[in-house]
Amino acid sequence: MEKQMENGSERVVLKVEKLRIHYATPQGDVIAVSDISFNLYEGETLGLVGESGCGKSTTAYGILQLVQPPGYIVNGSIEVDGTEVLDLSEEELRKFRWTGLSLIPQGAMNSLNPTMRVKDQIIDVIESHEGKKSDKQSMRARILELFQNVGLPNRIYNMYPHELSGGMKQRVCIAMGVALHPTVVIADEATSALDVVVQRIVAQTLVKVKDEIGVSLIVIGHDMGLLAQIVDRIAVMYAGKMVEIAPVENIYAEPLHPYTRLLIDSIPSIKERKPLKITEGITHDPRNPPSGCIFRLRCPFAWEHCAEVEPEPIDAEYKHEVACHLYDERFEERRANAFATFANP
Amino acid sequence: MGAFSLNYLVRRLLVFFLTLWVAATLIFIIPRLAPGDPITAMVARLTQQAGFVENADLIIEGWRERFGLNDPVYVQYLRYLTGLLQGDLGYSLARFPSTVSELVGRALPWTLGLVGVATLIFFSVGNLCGALLAWGKTPRLVKVMIPMSMIFTSIPPLLAGLLIVYVFGFLIPIFPQAYAYDYNFARPELTLEFFANVLYHGFLPAMSIVLVTFGYWALGMRGMMITIEGEDYMILAQAKGLKPFYVLYRYMIRNAILPQMTALAVSIGTLVNGVVLVEVIFSYNGMGTLIFTALREQDFGLIQGTSFILITTSALAVLIIDLSYPLIDPRISLEGR
Amino acid sequence: MAEDKKVKDAPVAGGTKQAGVLNRFDNPWLNWKFLSGAGILGFLFFLIFLGYQLWDTNLALSARSPLNLPPPGFTNWRGQEGVPEHPLGTENSGRDMLALIIVGTPRTIMVGVIAATVGMLIGILLGFMAGFLGGLFDDVIRLAVDIMITIPSLLVLIVIQAVLGRVDLLTMALLISIFSWATPTRYIRAQVLSMRESGYVQMARLSGVPVRDIMFKEIMPNLLPYLGASYIGNMQGAIISMVGLEVLGFGPQRIPSLGVAIFFSIEAGALFRNMWWWWGIPTVILAIVFVALLLINLGLDEIANPRLRKAS
Numbered sequence: 001m002e003k004q005m006e007n008g009s010e011r012v013v014l015k016v017e018k019l020r021i022h023y024a025t026p027q028g029d030v031i032a033v034s035d036i037s038f039n040l041y042e043g044e045t046l047g048l049v050g051e052s053g054c055g056k057s058t059t060a061y062g063i064l065q066l067v068q069p070p071g072y073i074v075n076g077s078i079e080v081d082g083t084e085v086l087d088l089s090e091e092e093l094r095k096f097r098w099t100g101l102s103l104i105p106q107g108a109m110n111s112l113n114p115t116m117r118v119k120d121q122i123i124d125v126i127e128s129h130e131g132k133k134s135d136k137q138s139m140r141a142r143i144l145e146l147f148q149n150v151g152l153p154n155r156i157y158n159m160y161p162h163e164l165s166g167g168m169k170q171r172v173c174i175a176m177g178v179a180l181h182p183t184v185v186i187a188d189e190a191t192s193a194l195d196v197v198v199q200r201i202v203a204q205t206l207v208k209v210k211d212e213i214g215v216s217l218i219v220i221g222h223d224m225g226l227l228a229q230i231v232d233r234i235a236v237m238y239a240g241k242m243v244e245i246a247p248v249e250n251i252y253a254e255p256l257h258p259y260t261r262l263l264i265d266s267i268p269s270i271k272e273r274k275p276l277k278i279t280e281g282i283t284h285d286p287r288n289p290p291s292g293c294i295f296r297l298r299c300p301f302a303w304e305h306c307a308e309v310e311p312e313p314i315d316a317e318y319k320h321e322v323a324c325h326l327y328d329e330r331f332e333e334r335r336a337n338a339f340a341t342f343a344n345p
Numbered sequence: 346m347g348a349f350s351l352n353y354l355v356r357r358l359l360v361f362f363l364t365l366w367v368a369a370t371l372i373f374i375i376p377r378l379a380p381g382d383p384i385t386a387m388v389a390r391l392t393q394q395a396g397f398v399e400n401a402d403l404i405i406e407g408w409r410e411r412f413g414l415n416d417p418v419y420v421q422y423l424r425y426l427t428g429l430l431q432g433d434l435g436y437s438l439a440r441f442p443s444t445v446s447e448l449v450g451r452a453l454p455w456t457l458g459l460v461g462v463a464t465l466i467f468f469s470v471g472n473l474c475g476a477l478l479a480w481g482k483t484p485r486l487v488k489v490m491i492p493m494s495m496i497f498t499s500i501p502p503l504l505a506g507l508l509i510v511y512v513f514g515f516l517i518p519i520f521p522q523a524y525a526y527d528y529n530f531a532r533p534e535l536t537l538e539f540f541a542n543v544l545y546h547g548f549l550p551a552m553s554i555v556l557v558t559f560g561y562w563a564l565g566m567r568g569m570m571i572t573i574e575g576e577d578y579m580i581l582a583q584a585k586g587l588k589p590f591y592v593l594y595r596y597m598i599r600n601a602i603l604p605q606m607t608a609l610a611v612s613i614g615t616l617v618n619g620v621v622l623v624e625v626i627f628s629y630n631g632m633g634t635l636i637f638t639a640l641r642e643q644d645f646g647l648i649q650g651t652s653f654i655l656i657t658t659s660a661l662a663v664l665i666i667d668l669s670y671p672l673i674d675p676r677i678s679l680e681g682r
Numbered sequence: 683m684a685e686d687k688k689v690k691d692a693p694v695a696g697g698t699k700q701a702g703v704l705n706r707f708d709n710p711w712l713n714w715k716f717l718s719g720a721g722i723l724g725f726l727f728f729l730i731f732l733g734y735q736l737w738d739t740n741l742a743l744s745a746r747s748p749l750n751l752p753p754p755g756f757t758n759w760r761g762q763e764g765v766p767e768h769p770l771g772t773e774n775s776g777r778d779m780l781a782l783i784i785v786g787t788p789r790t791i792m793v794g795v796i797a798a799t800v801g802m803l804i805g806i807l808l809g810f811m812a813g814f815l816g817g818l819f820d821d822v823i824r825l826a827v828d829i830m831i832t833i834p835s836l837l838v839l840i841v842i843q844a845v846l847g848r849v850d851l852l853t854m855a856l857l858i859s860i861f862s863w864a865t866p867t868r869y870i871r872a873q874v875l876s877m878r879e880s881g882y883v884q885m886a887r888l889s890g891v892p893v894r895d896i897m898f899k900e901i902m903p904n905l906l907p908y909l910g911a912s913y914i915g916n917m918q919g920a921i922i923s924m925v926g927l928e929v930l931g932f933g934p935q936r937i938p939s940l941g942v943a944i945f946f947s948i949e950a951g952a953l954f955r956n957m958w959w960w961w962g963i964p965t966v967i968l969a970i971v972f973v974a975l976l977l978i979n980l981g982l983d984e985i986a987n988p989r990l991r992k993a994s
Contacts, residue, residue, distance in 0.1 A: 350779070351904060360828045360829060360832070363825065363829050364828075364829045364832045364833060367829050367833070368833055368838070371841070372838075372841055375838075375841050375842055375845055376841075376845050376976075378845075419851070433684050451951045489737060496973075498976060499973060499975065500968075500969045500972050500973070501921075501922045501925055501926070501968075503922075503925065503926060503929060503967060504925070504944075504965045504968055507944070507961060507965055508951070508962075508965060510953065511953055511958065511962070513952060515953065515956070528813035553857070564980065567990075568983070568990055571989050571990060572989065575989065600758065611831055611865075611868075613832065613834075614831055614832055614833055614835065615834070615919070616834075616835040617834035617836075617837070618834045618835060618836035618837075618922070618923070618926060619922075620834055621834075621837070621926075622836075622929060622930075625929070625930065626948075636837075636840060637930060640840065640844060640930060640931065641931075643844075645844060645845075647760055648840060648844050649841060651837075652837040652838065652840060652841050655834060655837050656832075656833050656834060656837055656838075659832060659833070659834050660832050660833075663832050
């Protein structure tokens, strides 16, 4: 897979700042997303990874303004091309949707309206943003072109969702997602429900369409192997926090955050059997996160300072940030020691 | 599935014909289960009631012939079924020599009209109210008003009819208390005036059905809408930035109406029960009043015939709804399963 | 990255109030619809019980009281005033309306209870068989249910009654129950089918739990609110059938129930002689019973299906 221009664009198309999302429960609010900040650059593909329950999907739905009750956005700022999404009125938000931010949903199986033909579900999104079109022929041509882009045959034009296979439905969702050439497309686990072969083909379709149309893309997933092949940068989330965001080469070659290290080390490979270094699940109560660093309870390198101060993202390299005290220059010595012991237990 | 696994169309037709057969058989068997000879008993009761029955011999003879009481039961049964197939419902006992078919033919259109119009109103109003109750963008005032208008829900149409005819036919007499049209029309005619008069007379009976029924549909629709709001495609519809009203009718109502159609087919029987009794309250010129009169006159042939035809009509209505269902749900096709 | 926060007040969740969220997790049986329906019914029973203690119920028989008296404070078409001895008035054969209500109401409800119970028991049996055993059982039961639901029960009951003449309440209840098993069967079958496919029942089957135990230990407890709602619905249907038959003139006439009282009043033209107390009081009592049953039913629906609890 060819890698994009070495440094990518400098233009920020999506700027998320201090985004915080809670789920209200009778025992108190569960913190699903905790003050996340990141940038998405023009033409970039960003992968958002983490264990289930780490808040990656909630982050996506927060950006899209689709958090369902009892979830709610506590604070934050989401800017798309300079537009503050949270400031939009209801009607402005409606118009902004799909042209600014579009979604390729997780459950493509059930994401299409069962009583509408596939073409009508694409036509409706075009017409509700561009006005009613009287020219049926050019509309048809436009939709068939979208189908072609995602590798769908023309014959499905008049079909209903139940007549399509899972992979086809997912492609319909991709075609629909890019129909209006949005600024940012968010693909939420778009391939997880498919079998492995179809997964790969759909993922490749996604990248191809993205390059052709020139949108920026956020891909949410838990399959690090699959993501590595299609994204430019990877953001790693743990318990509602973004612990590291880095170009994909960096993160596989030299992961910085201890959690990222554990994740990368746990990717199985054929060449060697690896012990699972990370145990599953978030160990703390999501209603009462521990003081200081969120990961310190499971971190092999944690020391007193981690319990006292919450780590801020540190610029480690170009477009590479990590939220860990080890990368604070004050603790350089500790870092060297820590990694030495880790490498040779 | 088992041996009866059949495609949609065949299954629906099977249910339709089996329903007719079961109804016909019940109507055939029931009088024979009663102790004694039903005909003699009936005529005896009639004689007792009226003191004297005109053409009593003729009637008994006609009925003996009709039932062929001296033949073996299976011969009687087959003859009876063949008769039904040819549309022969026999004679009216009390209005001999009128045939049951004649009397039913005169009454049935009124009942069909009343039920049809009432169904159209309660189904559309009920579903609309239910959709508005569940929809997030409905004005608060409307959400308060709709449940208030539903206070009659669950009261039998018969009792609602009583209350309505008392209030609007007697206390504030702005509507006629009885009959399907004024009796200064000698017979139904094809004029605008007559049509208006029919509507005027039909208003209260129709309201008695609509007022107690539409609330059920509203509640059912609300439940369906809430289920649909949780579907994945609703989140995508929101993300797509479609216009709210479009989402309401094309995504929510369009999908929620499907189970409501199924429910309509299931409720036809109950609906007909209610209409029969409402007609009695309003002396409406339909099947309900006919069967009530037949009961008064102990006209057993007419009771049987009217019941059978009303059951047939209900089954036919169910069949029509079931067969039109594939037209609105693309997932069901007449050939497939 | 340190920048001052822009605080937004939950823009997406909109009106989601903390308290509203909390309520959903409360005890589901503390449902106001369920409780008020049960309360109305309970209060009605209490009044009837009180009536039996304090009022002479023999007055419900004919010719025990003056005829056609209105409730006190009203005048009938003959100009007679109501008297305090008959607080709800009397009808044209000299029955005291209050005594009639006290005697008639439980009789009406009793028929509903018997018919609904019989229908429900058959419905549970057939619904479980169809839903759990499947195959031929399912096909035959479904076919029978479809047929029974299509036939308007009143019409067959009329034919039966036309042959039998007037019958006692128990017979009437049993006749009605012939038609009151189809709807519960259909409903229970659907619920059993959906529960059968659910994860925990699948797990139980895989781990070799006997079918009987799955039915009664796994499925039944989860079905209870559904069964309750179905039972109440069945009772409504049975009482509607009963009142219908009574108004058509079938019903025990010596000690009338509510429907029979309405039949008598219609026969005597009470509607147009403005004897509103005669038909109106039984009608209002029945309406109260129906509204209470509806509230219980809606409450049970919400208990069974938490999504419906969404504030409207």
